[in-house]
Amino acid sequence: MMDRTIPENNRVLLGLSGGVDSTAAALLLREKGFEVTGLFFDVLGDQQAEREAAERTAKELEIPFLYRNVKDQFRDQVISYFCRSYLSGETPNPCVLCNPTVKFRVMREAADETGAYYLATGHYARVGYSREEDRWFIRRGASLKKDQSYMLYRLDQSILSRLLLPLGDTEEKETTRRLVRENGIHNADKKDSQEICFIREGSYVDYIEKQGAVSPPGDFASLQGQILGRHQGLLHYTVGQRKGLGITFGKPTFVVGLDPLKNQVILGDNEDLFKTTVFAKDIRLNCYEDGTGPLPDAWEGKKVYAKIRYAAQPSEAELYRDGGDGVRVEFSQPQRAPTPGQSLVFYDGDRLLGGGFITAKKENPSTAHRE
Numbered sequence: 339m340m341d342r343t344i345p346e347n348n349r350v351l352l353g354l355s356g357g358v359d360s361t362a363a364a365l366l367l368r369e370k371g372f373e374v375t376g377l378f379f380d381v382l383g384d385q386q387a388e389r390e391a392a393e394r395t396a397k398e399l400e401i402p403f404l405y406r407n408v409k410d411q412f413r414d415q416v417i418s419y420f421c422r423s424y425l426s427g428e429t430p431n432p433c434v435l436c437n438p439t440v441k442f443r444v445m446r447e448a449a450d451e452t453g454a455y456y457l458a459t460g461h462y463a464r465v466g467y468s469r470e471e472d473r474w475f476i477r478r479g480a481s482l483k484k485d486q487s488y489m490l491y492r493l494d495q496s497i498l499s500r501l502l503l504p505l506g507d508t509e510e511k512e513t514t515r516r517l518v519r520e521n522g523i524h525n526a527d528k529k530d531s532q533e534i535c536f537i538r539e540g541s542y543v544d545y546i547e548k549q550g551a552v553s554p555p556g557d558f559a560s561l562q563g564q565i566l567g568r569h570q571g572l573l574h575y576t577v578g579q580r581k582g583l584g585i586t587f588g589k590p591t592f593v594v595g596l597d598p599l600k601n602q603v604i605l606g607d608n609e610d611l612f613k614t615t616v617f618a619k620d621i622r623l624n625c626y627e628d629g630t631g632p633l634p635d636a637w638e639g640k641k642v643y644a645k646i647r648y649a650a651q652p653s654e655a656e657l658y659r660d661g662g663d664g665v666r667v668e669f670s671q672p673q674r675a676p677t678p679g680q681s682l683v684f685y686d687g688d689r690l691l692g693g694g695f696i697t698a699k700k701e702n703p704s705t706a707h708r709e
């Protein structure tokens with residue numbers, strides 16, 4: 339379950355949402371002899387129903403319960419980023435940014451205050467350690483379908499060295515539910531949340547517009563620069579989108595790019611979405627203590643497995659340096675719709691090496707793919 343033995347300080351602070359995954363994580367930790375405390379994060383400052391559900395779960399687990407109102411941090415670090423990204427023609431990963439800037443930071447502070455050393459969550463991923471490098475790192479979960487390592491690539495050694503991921507070796511969600519059910523916890527059959535945690539109703543467009551944001555109309559354009567019509571505002575579109583364009587051409591037409599400088603939505607064919615070269619900026623690399631630094635010389639041309647979105651399977655690729663905090667990834671097979679703002683992550687086997695945010699930087703025409 340975990341690559342650690344239980345130390346003298348066996349206290350662990352667990353992010354407890356009230357869902358089945360964090361509940362199962364608590365049960366597994368307790369079975370291993372850890373003293374578990376559950377921590378609920380209130381990202382909106384008024385999540386009373388969610389808090390009560392998590393507190394009920396803690397009572398059934400017979401573990402202490404802590405509550406933290408993280409509304410201000412979450413607004414400053416995550417919601418502002420989320421809105422800004424969409425308005426600038428990107429499609430953001432709010433969980434990827436929340437983990438290092440809010441969730442695990444608050445967990446570490448609360449653990450220090452309560453005397454707990456370890457931190458834990460219900461993510462389906464694993465933690466490993468290299469004695470040769472003296473580095474902790476994230477590994478892919480045993481379940482390829484459930485693997486959530488993608489969401490954790492921005493964590494640094496201060497978190498990884500204290501992190502426990504009890505569900506990393508669990509291969510089926512039903513195994514998790516069965517564990518919770520057998521222990522008589524009420525939420526064993528609770529549905530997984532598929533929504534953005536801070537948007538209670540309506541679409542992300544509705545949410546961002548309620549924040550007072552304005553996304554002005556502009557032009558649809560072809561890859562050749564021909565004006566094709568008018569769009570509602572960059573906020574309404576993402577790379578790869580086909581439906582809801584409000585314009586027809588008698589054939590399938592897709593969003594293949596967003597140009598915030600010209601306020602244009604670029605349209606093209608499905609094959610225009612496929613790229614073998616993908617660029618990423620603001621990278622985090624596990625080889626550095628705090629995660630920040632350029633791609634090491636030894637990694638130039640390194641063969642890796644990389645993925646351009648959470649739901650994708652890793653694909654063979656090579657890493658190359660691209661400026662101080664950027665990488666260029668050359669895939670052996672074209673990838674469909676690499677989307678600015680989403681994360682590009684890369685692995686050596688099942689070890690997560692790092693990742694960054696995909697950019698709209700133009701690739702060399704010779705590397706573009708057309709079927």
